[in-house]
Amino acid sequence: MDFDVIIVGAGPGGYVAAIRASQLGLKTAIVEREALGGVCLNWGCIPTKALLKSGEVYEQLHHLADYGLAADKPRFDFAKVIERSRKVAGQLNSGVGFLMRKHKIEVIEGTARLEKGTPAPKVIIAQKRGGERTLQAKHVILATGARARTLPQIGLEPDGDRVWSYREAMVPKAAPKSLIVIGSGAIGIEFASFYRALGAEVMVVEALSRILPVEDEEVSTAARKAFERRGLKFRIGATVKKLTKSKTGVAVEIETGGKTETLEAERAIVAVGIVGNVEDLGLEALGVKIEKTHVVTDAHGATGVPGLYAIGDVAGPPWLAHKASHEGVHCVEHIAGQPPKNLNAPIPGCTYANPQIASVGLTEAAAKAAGRKVKVGRFAFRANGKAIAAGETEGFVKTLFDAETGALVGAHMIGAEVTEMIQGYALAMTLEATEAELHATVFPHPTMSEAMHESALDAYGLVLHA
Amino acid sequence: MTDILMPALSPTMEEGTLAKWLVKKGDTVAAGDVIAEIETDKATMEVEAVDEGVVEEILVEAGTEGVKVNAPIARLSGGAETKAPEPKPAETSAPEPAASKAEAKTEAPVKAEPAPAKTAPAKTAPAKTGSGERIFASPLARRIAEQKGLDLSAIAGSGPHGRIIERDVKDAKPGAKPAATAAAAPTERRGETRPVQSLQQMGIPEGSYDLIPLDGMRKTVARRMTDSFRDVPHFPLTIDLEIDRLLEARGRINKMLEKDGVKVSVNDIILKACAVALKRVPEANASYSPEGIALHHHADIAMAVAVEGGLITPIIRKCETKGLAQIAQETKDLAERARTRKLKPEEFQGGTFSVSNLGMFGIKSFGSIINEPQGAILSVGAGTKQPVVRGDQLAIATVMSVTMTCDHRVVDGATGARWLEAFKALIEEPLAMMV
Numbered sequence: 010m011d012f013d014v015i016i017v018g019a020g021p022g023g024y025v026a027a028i029r030a031s032q033l034g035l036k037t038a039i040v041e042r043e044a045l046g047g048v049c050l051n052w053g054c055i056p057t058k059a060l061l062k063s064g065e066v067y068e069q070l071h072h073l074a075d076y077g078l079a080a081d082k083p084r085f086d087f088a089k090v091i092e093r094s095r096k097v098a099g100q101l102n103s104g105v106g107f108l109m110r111k112h113k114i115e116v117i118e119g120t121a122r123l124e125k126g127t128p129a130p131k132v133i134i135a136q137k138r139g140g141e142r143t144l145q146a147k148h149v150i151l152a153t154g155a156r157a158r159t160l161p162q163i164g165l166e167p168d169g170d171r172v173w174s175y176r177e178a179m180v181p182k183a184a185p186k187s188l189i190v191i192g193s194g195a196i197g198i199e200f201a202s203f204y205r206a207l208g209a210e211v212m213v214v215e216a217l218s219r220i221l222p223v224e225d226e227e228v229s230t231a232a233r234k235a236f237e238r239r240g241l242k243f244r245i246g247a248t249v250k251k252l253t254k255s256k257t258g259v260a261v262e263i264e265t266g267g268k269t270e271t272l273e274a275e276r277a278i279v280a281v282g283i284v285g286n287v288e289d290l291g292l293e294a295l296g297v298k299i300e301k302t303h304v305v306t307d308a309h310g311a312t313g314v315p316g317l318y319a320i321g322d323v324a325g326p327p328w329l330a331h332k333a334s335h336e337g338v339h340c341v342e343h344i345a346g347q348p349p350k351n352l353n354a355p356i357p358g359c360t361y362a363n364p365q366i367a368s369v370g371l372t373e374a375a376a377k378a379a380g381r382k383v384k385v386g387r388f389a390f391r392a393n394g395k396a397i398a399a400g401e402t403e404g405f406v407k408t409l410f411d412a413e414t415g416a417l418v419g420a421h422m423i424g425a426e427v428t429e430m431i432q433g434y435a436l437a438m439t440l441e442a443t444e445a446e447l448h449a450t451v452f453p454h455p456t457m458s459e460a461m462h463e464s465a466l467d468a469y470g471l472v473l474h475a
Numbered sequence: 476m477t478d479i480l481m482p483a484l485s486p487t488m489e490e491g492t493l494a495k496w497l498v499k500k501g502d503t504v505a506a507g508d509v510i511a512e513i514e515t516d517k518a519t520m521e522v523e524a525v526d527e528g529v530v531e532e533i534l535v536e537a538g539t540e541g542v543k544v545n546a547p548i549a550r551l552s553g554g555a556e557t558k559a560p561e562p563k564p565a566e567t568s569a570p571e572p573a574a575s576k577a578e579a580k581t582e583a584p585v586k587a588e589p590a591p592a593k594t595a596p597a598k599t600a601p602a603k604t605g606s607g608e609r610i611f612a613s614p615l616a617r618r619i620a621e622q623k624g625l626d627l628s629a630i631a632g633s634g635p636h637g638r639i640i641e642r643d644v645k646d647a648k649p650g651a652k653p654a655a656t657a658a659a660a661p662t663e664r665r666g667e668t669r670p671v672q673s674l675q676q677m678g679i680p681e682g683s684y685d686l687i688p689l690d691g692m693r694k695t696v697a698r699r700m701t702d703s704f705r706d707v708p709h710f711p712l713t714i715d716l717e718i719d720r721l722l723e724a725r726g727r728i729n730k731m732l733e734k735d736g737v738k739v740s741v742n743d744i745i746l747k748a749c750a751v752a753l754k755r756v757p758e759a760n761a762s763y764s765p766e767g768i769a770l771h772h773h774a775d776i777a778m779a780v781a782v783e784g785g786l787i788t789p790i791i792r793k794c795e796t797k798g799l800a801q802i803a804q805e806t807k808d809l810a811e812r813a814r815t816r817k818l819k820p821e822e823f824q825g826g827t828f829s830v831s832n833l834g835m836f837g838i839k840s841f842g843s844i845i846n847e848p849q850g851a852i853l854s855v856g857a858g859t860k861q862p863v864v865r866g867d868q869l870a871i872a873t874v875m876s877v878t879m880t881c882d883h884r885v886v887d888g889a890t891g892a893r894w895l896e897a898f899k900a901l902i903e904e905p906l907a908m909m910v
Contacts (some may be wrong), residue, residue, distance in 0.1 A: 350635055416615045441613030441641050
């Protein structure tokens, strides 16, 4: 037996699982074909936040007068914006390397595939430095992640030049003058927001009836208005028929309610969802059940194949780094025989556009569809002292409580820094707080978080500042 | 000024040793502070302050043995100007004083004296003191429990560190009696009876017997009886009853009811007498729960009915309120439907007292296993003509032996004896049931 646990994929699911395994005294190895930290750290969450910060600061420079300030002719150096983003990713990547060494986790650089073995599948690694290595562990955890979905038959396929996925959009040579973003999920909206902040003409095409379709409808509506105020344009309920490339850019033919229209821009970003990385791993031969490019697992990540588990994006939605980390820890603790700490953890979701969007739990529509009677509370930041002082009065906090038990069912926020606040509600839900505890909690003044208190009060007709 | 009283750390605790003081005169204490350690024969436990204040006086020195429950042990000044609840004698629920401490402590309940020294007032529930263990439950779980009337102390938590979370209370049955849930929670753990050796290992060769698979009823009987016999501290009390008057009364009653087509059995009269006796000695109509002793408002009498493949105990609810004709009709109907397995769960779940009658098989006397969470079960033997001594004369009487199996946690020897005394009086003079 070479290892207790081998983890395939060193993204936020895999490397966190590896650390937890090491903490539990398991001899652990992690296989990574590209870069420690995975997409999240190298091509996703982290570098986009660096870009968005640049965009946000730049946007602020145009509103300096609001604060009694002035600066002449704000400019940006796009190459430096990108460079900063890469540096941030690089710093964190080496940080993961340090963590692996610290926890005595063997990092194997290469591409893994699995073969039948006992008590878990064998892991065969084609090493980057050459040669093949075959390892047997007691447990194997698949954390291979996901990648952008492409639709080549209608031209929605990144070419690295005019058509981008998140990956190309992260490191272009120059900022586009005009951009079509296909898909209005978190990834599409964040890039749209960033490039708009730098002055690009941005059109977002969404097939469903509203942007950010997983969010609460009120938030979607407010977000669209906020983005439109910043000059973003939208085509909603629009199906992409075909994307064609020309010498100067792209043409995207869309159909909206029977009417066709051709949109033109310099570049296009394809952000129409993701697919799980399930290929070339030998999963079919092992009999691993795969549905819609994702590995089917039980609540602990078990695949049904003895000794084989899957966590994170490859194991299905929501495709979020923190969900992958949570699953990784849970899976490893399960392997180590520990009882689950939080099987039904509410997973918050954040979109780092300007304004930000954050949510946890059920949307109002989903709660109602589940047959729950809810009490709804709302509080707008325009009535919040800190928000007014900061000039960040856009947005609101919406809370949903079970009408019978007072359980916090869901919370939805849009506004400045709401992504930093949502964990307050996530904690409340995890602790199974009711409205009584939220009402009884003291929120510091002046903060935007007071709106979280007021929203909970409002759900029970007790709002103080509205 | 507030008196700190000796807490009852368990429902059965009468006295304890004040092992250690963790505060001294002049110390300021806050509610929840651990102020002393108490030892009982079973455990050492911490005593928490209920109120805040300054320790004005230590009334009982550390190391003192035999400190009575509810005796003042220290005095706090300041803080809330409320007096800790006075040790109240039990009210209506226990009209008659129960056994003295000495009696209760004697493990052998089968004492000859039917009326022990009557000193201490009966206690109904453990004193509500700060020593009660904190129950860890999420706010949502607390609220759902409150809405459903669930007792959190009887629920096993599945959250971190055993915290009770929504999942644990969401599907719990509303109205479940504390004792019932209390019994159910540990049952899950102990439900698995001890590992049984295979018959082969025990020297019985394979092929020498037929194996009847365990059906649901057999499994339930096996589990419940094993748990009860092992975990309930039970003891039997046997008494002889003369039933000639009862038989005579039954004859007359049945003549009266002939036109209605109703026939009252000896067992029906026994059920009625049980119910009336339980009203007269309500301490015997009780269930043990970690929270306290539940004294039931009604006598819901479960009667054991043998059925194909096992037994079941349908219940005559509020039996004390029902006439013999009604009881006779109900028992007939319940027994019939029990045999055809057509009883609804609510017709055989619960009950506060059981009666098992094997008289028709000629069994002279026997002791049944307690049907948890009930406090006692009565086993009824055959009525046979026997020589009896009246004064100094030999006479013939129809004598029936009954054995009451008691849960010592709720029904002490003297309590059981008093109940049997009341029961005997009713059986030997059925007219007394009318009074």
